[in-house]
Amino acid sequence: xxxxxxxxxxxxxxxxxxxxxxxxxxxxxxxxxxxxxxxxxxxxxxxxxxxxxxxxxxxxxxxxxxxxxxxxxxxxxxxxxxxxxxxxxxxxxxxxxxxxxxxxxxxxxxxxxxxxxxxxxxxxxxxxxxxxxxxxxxxxxxxxxxxxxxxxxxxxxxxxxxxxxxxxxxxxxxxxxxxxxxxxxxxxxxxxxxxxxxxxxxxxxxxxxxxxxxxxxxxxxxxxxxxxxxxxxxx
Numbered sequence: 001x002x003x004x005x006x007x008x009x010x011x012x013x014x015x016x017x018x019x020x021x022x023x024x025x026x027x028x029x030x031x032x033x034x035x036x037x038x039x040x041x042x043x044x045x046x047x048x049x050x051x052x053x054x055x056x057x058x059x060x061x062x063x064x065x066x067x068x069x070x071x072x073x074x075x076x077x078x079x080x081x082x083x084x085x086x087x088x089x090x091x092x093x094x095x096x097x098x099x100x101x102x103x104x105x106x107x108x109x110x111x112x113x114x115x116x117x118x119x120x121x122x123x124x125x126x127x128x129x130x131x132x133x134x135x136x137x138x139x140x141x142x143x144x145x146x147x148x149x150x151x152x153x154x155x156x157x158x159x160x161x162x163x164x165x166x167x168x169x170x171x172x173x174x175x176x177x178x179x180x181x182x183x184x185x186x187x188x189x190x191x192x193x194x195x196x197x198x199x200x201x202x203x204x205x206x207x208x209x210x211x212x213x214x215x216x217x218x219x220x221x222x223x224x225x226x227x228x229x230x231x232x233x234x235x
Contacts, residue, residue, distance in 0.1 A: 019181040020194075023091065025103060028175040029083070031092050032128075034168040035063040035076050037138040044075040051141045062133040062142040066125045068093045092179065097123045097191060099198045101178040102131050102216070104153065106161050111153050113216035114206060116199040118191050124179055135175070136166045149216045 028034075038056030039046075046058045060074035067081060068090035097118050104111040117127040133142050134150035157163045163170060180202075182194045204225055207213050 019098070019183055022101075022180045023178050025101075025176040025178045026091065028171045028177060030088060031067060031090055031177055032132070032171070033065040033067060033076075033082055034132075034136075034171045035059055035065060035079070036168070037063050037136065037141060037166065039063075039075040041075065041079060043078060045073070046075075049141050051138065058141050061129050062136070062138060062144070064129045064132050066090070066092065066094060066129075069125075092125055094125050095120060095123045095184065096125070096179075096181050097184050098179055098181040098195060099202060100124050100128055100180075101202075102128065103176045103178075104135065104157075104174055105176065106157065106163065106174055109161075111216050112206075112214035114199065114202050114214050115217075116195045118182070118188075118195040120184060123184075124181075128177060132171070132175070135171075138166060147218060149218060153216065 037051060037058060038054070039059045040056075044057035044059060046060075048055055048057060051058075057075075059076060063076075065074070065076050067083075067085065067088075070077075097120060099114065099116045102113040102115070113131060115127055115131070117124045119126065130144050131150065133139055133144045134146060135154060137151075137154040139146040154165055157165045157170075163174075165171075165174075180198060182191060182198070184191065186194070203213060203217070
């Protein structure tokens with residue numbers, strides 16, 4: 001999406017202007033559609049590959065379509081949205097930067113991840129795409145590096161809960177997404193500072209409330225806080 005188109009939508013869309021404030025949790029289907037790992041429409045330009053014993057042509061973006069991105073040359077671009085933008089607006093646009101919160105819920109079980117993106121070309125939406133591919137378990141055909149905790153989540157969903165996470169139904173029913181946007185017009189080093197600080201504060205707040213870090217996060221971005229509470233509360 002060109003910057004001109006992005007700027008027009010930023011001006012028109014009330015969600016896009018709500019920066020420096022966390023959104024609510026959106027259901028997956030409000031932001032994305034999942035079209036599966038292989039393209040059955042014939043629109044894919046990628047080469048033939050094999051996955052789980054089946055041959056096919058991988059979808060663009062791992063099959064995860066950001067609903068606010070129209071047209072283009074993606075493998076699902078010619079497929080009408082299941083719910084039109086006129087009937088269900090999408091509050092996230094390609095190129096918006098900031099932090100995000102991924103939640104997978106199955107019954108009373110929760111898996112959470114908090115992350116960041118200050119990359120201006122594709123932004124938050126592309127980092128979300130990578131995590132969604134990991135949840136689906138299709139990293140190997142979509143050039144995404146798998147991580148231990150997301151791989152375990154995929155395994156547990158299949159083995160413990162007898163759920164196939166590589167389906168549109170799974171994502172529509174069990175995945176929620178939230179985010180906080182940062183002004184992309186600020187100077188690059190200011191953008192980086194804002195995004196990193198917000199991520200660190202979000203993780204610290206999560207630990208304060210829950211008593212632990214999000215169970216899908218691998219790294220502790222809040223180093224340096226241990227012992228601070230005792231100082232603050234001391235007489």
